[in-house]
Amino acid sequence: MPIPANAPMVAVPMVTPFDASDQIDFDAAQRNVERWCQTANRVFIVGSQSGEEFMMSEPERVELLHCVTGALEGDRVTAGGIDAPSVVETLRQAERYAEAGAELVRIRFPRIESEVLPYFEQVIPRCPVPVLLMHQSSPASFGVAAKPAGPPELLGDVASMDGVFGYVTDHDMRFEARVRRFVPKDKRFWICNGSMILSGTLIGCNGTTTAFSNIWPDALQNLLEQGMAGNYAEVEAVQEQIRRIDEIMLPYLATGIKTCLTLMGFEGMRPRQPSQPMADHDLRRLQVEMESAGLI
Numbered sequence: 001m002p003i004p005a006n007a008p009m010v011a012v013p014m015v016t017p018f019d020a021s022d023q024i025d026f027d028a029a030q031r032n033v034e035r036w037c038q039t040a041n042r043v044f045i046v047g048s049q050s051g052e053e054f055m056m057s058e059p060e061r062v063e064l065l066h067c068v069t070g071a072l073e074g075d076r077v078t079a080g081g082i083d084a085p086s087v088v089e090t091l092r093q094a095e096r097y098a099e100a101g102a103e104l105v106r107i108r109f110p111r112i113e114s115e116v117l118p119y120f121e122q123v124i125p126r127c128p129v130p131v132l133l134m135h136q137s138s139p140a141s142f143g144v145a146a147k148p149a150g151p152p153e154l155l156g157d158v159a160s161m162d163g164v165f166g167y168v169t170d171h172d173m174r175f176e177a178r179v180r181r182f183v184p185k186d187k188r189f190w191i192c193n194g195s196m197i198l199s200g201t202l203i204g205c206n207g208t209t210t211a212f213s214n215i216w217p218d219a220l221q222n223l224l225e226q227g228m229a230g231n232y233a234e235v236e237a238v239q240e241q242i243r244r245i246d247e248i249m250l251p252y253l254a255t256g257i258k259t260c261l262t263l264m265g266f267e268g269m270r271p272r273q274p275s276q277p278m279a280d281h282d283l284r285r286l287q288v289e290m291e292s293a294g295l296i
Contacts, residue, residue: 009207010221029068047065062080094127125161171196193246
């Protein structure tokens with residue numbers, strides 16, 4: 001299936017449903033995906049911080065991607081998430097994802113600046129599918145920018161390589177505005193956070209992959225479209241609704257996303273052990289904001 005060419009685009013770093021015995025609930029995953037296929041989500045990323053990637057084995061991630069791929073409808077595709085500093089290990093994981101049906105792999109930048117260019121010079125030409133670059137090198141720090149993986153020119157050089165589908169920012173808007181100068185116009189340039197969609201369009205973002213794609217992808221699509229058209233005033237109220245939910249949800253990482261989705265009636269929204277539930281006072285605040293946004 002070809003990767004959708006339409007812009008802008010919403011991608012979802014998909015949460016992983018678990019059953020009462022703490023195992024992946026593949027049936028629930030399929031039903032949740034069928035529900036998301038009725039929204040603006042176009043790329044389904046399996047293996048992300050939102051999806052509790054570090055709580056899962058590689059065979060679990062690959063099997064889940066295979067399940068999700070089989071449940072997709074229309075022009076939607078899957079992407080496998082990889083966070084490995086080794087060239088050999090990255091390529092091995094990419095092959096496994098591709099065999100399971102992935103049309104893309106999402107790869108995080110190495111943490112050591114001197115290794116960034118040698119790593120991608122070896123990985124990208126040999127990768128079986130196009131690469132979506134993820135600049136968030138500290139994935140558990142939702143909403144907080146980590147130290148950049150390198151100067152803007154270096155990140156732009158990597159994004160310019162043949163075989164790169166696009167680049168996802170971190171949270172430092174000043175820095176990422178500089179990166180945008182060096183990323184070719186024919187590559188995707190996506191914002192990483194739902195609270196920053198309109199700000200992202202101001203620096204040239206034309207898509208997003210964010211935890212909030214699990215919750216309200218149609219609002220994100222609207223913000224992208226209106227922001228890219230310069231119609232900021234028309235959608236600022238929606239952006240503020242997202243910010244209010246985001247600020248309660250994000251400190252709880254995947255648990256926060258799953259709490260939102262539980263309120264919305266999605267299945268299997270238990271975080272994997274030993275993750276703890278949202279505090280009652282924050283749950284009450286979340287319910288108020290989600291009701292105000294019309295999500296529940």
